[in-house]
Amino acid sequence: MQVHxxxxxxxxxxxxxxxxxxxxxxxxxxLVDRPVPDVTCYSxxxxxxxxxxEEIRTAPCITIAGGPYATACYQEVAxxxxxxxxGEGEHTLPALLATxxxxxxxxxxxxxxxxxYTPATSxxxxxxxxxxxxxxxxxxxxxxxxxxxxxxxxxxxxxxxMRHRSIDVIARAAERCRDVRxxxxxxxxxxxxxxxxxxxxxxxxxRRLSGAIYIGTFPSEVRPEFITPxxxxxxxxxxxxxxLHFGAQSGSDRVLTALGRGHTVAAVEEAVELCREAGITPxxxxxxxxxxxxxxxxxxxxxxIRWVADRGIVHAHQxxxxxxxxxxxSAPRPLLPETEHILGHLSSTGKLTGSWQIRH
Numbered sequence: 224m225q226v227h228x229x230x231x232x233x234x235x236x237x238x239x240x241x242x243x244x245x246x247x248x249x250x251x252x253x254l255v256d257r258p259v260p261d262v263t264c265y266s267x268x269x270x271x272x273x274x275x276x277e278e279i280r281t282a283p284c285i286t287i288a289g290g291p292y293a294t295a296c297y298q299e300v301a302x303x304x305x306x307x308x309x310g311e312g313e314h315t316l317p318a319l320l321a322t323x324x325x326x327x328x329x330x331x332x333x334x335x336x337x338x339x340y341t342p343a344t345s346x347x348x349x350x351x352x353x354x355x356x357x358x359x360x361x362x363x364x365x366x367x368x369x370x371x372x373x374x375x376x377x378x379x380x381x382x383x384x385m386r387h388r389s390i391d392v393i394a395r396a397a398e399r400c401r402d403v404r405x406x407x408x409x410x411x412x413x414x415x416x417x418x419x420x421x422x423x424x425x426x427x428x429x430r431r432l433s434g435a436i437y438i439g440t441f442p443s444e445v446r447p448e449f450i451t452p453x454x455x456x457x458x459x460x461x462x463x464x465x466x467l468h469f470g471a472q473s474g475s476d477r478v479l480t481a482l483g484r485g486h487t488v489a490a491v492e493e494a495v496e497l498c499r500e501a502g503i504t505p506x507x508x509x510x511x512x513x514x515x516x517x518x519x520x521x522x523x524x525x526x527x528i529r530w531v532a533d534r535g536i537v538h539a540h541q542x543x544x545x546x547x548x549x550x551x552x553s554a555p556r557p558l559l560p561e562t563e564h565i566l567g568h569l570s571s572t573g574k575l576t577g578s579w580q581i582r583h
């Protein structure tokens with residue numbers, strides 16, 4: 224049975240992860256630019272799903288859809304894909320491929336079809352699967368998040384308890400990489416519950432890695448309250464990155480509380496100053512057009528954006544309602560003209576990046 228993976232730019236690392244798991248089970252997957260028999264797999268997010276819906280519906284082969292959009296909207300996706308992998312795929316996808324090959328009509332837990340859905344009964348143990356195989360990807364060191372940000376799909380897909388790949392497995396994978404880059408909701412939370420840092424475990428991990436190590440920069444970041452002098456000392460000692468990427472999202476404590484962020488504006492400001500003292504450029508995420516904003520909170524966010532831009536770089540993006548989140552049914556709030564002016568000016572000077580224009 225031939226198994227293929229539809230090439231989707233945003234799903235490159237998902238391909239590396241699931242290709243390794245499937246290869247381990249005896250189902251190698253190659254990349255394709257169109258659906259090809261016998262089986263073509265798709266990883267869909269909120270942007271790619273609408274664009275690929277018709278292709279999947281009319282594909283001349285068996286189609287399997289997964290990813291954040293398919294997980295959140297599995298009943299919808301099951302109307303145009305043959306099978307939908309809901310949630311984590313390392314165990315479920317190879318199990319599904321085996322049942323398709325056997326042709327007995329069984330559907331394993333964790334897979335939805337037009338006829339129904341039985342949830343998976345367990346979570347993935349990361350050490351049971353390599354982070355990548357023939358197709359290299361970033362090394363996923365942790366999965367899950369204990370925080371409950373109203374706009375974020377991560378805990379809805381991977382759960383609220385953090386799981387970590389062991390240092391031995393991470394170190395073996397890192398030996399194949401010239402640049403070691405990690406995937407994790409919070410790089411400084413490695414080895415912890417995601418709330419109480421365990422910098423001793425972070426240091427044990429970093430000590431085992433070689434080459435150019437990048438922690439807390441793309442494709443991972445950190446949380447502002449985890450940025451301490453001790454944490455920055457570890458980054459300066461062991462890592463190659465000269466930037467640290469973390470989320471602020473709003474300049475209003477009221478909005479941060481409403482979002483469920485779990486930190487304050489003061490924590491963001493302290494993190495920025497600590498980065499500067501350590502000689503690291505802070506890159507700070509901000510969300511504009513939040514539905515819980517009002518004029519006062521938007522102006523507070525604009526003030527924080529200007530303040531950060533004087534000390535580092537702002538990465539701003541418009542609010543996008545994602546399915547299965549608390550704010551799934553909310554629309555972006557139109558920006559004040561003064562906010563658009565701030566963002567436009569800083570973007571033109573190179574102090575602000577991202578896609579922040581609100582689409583009306």
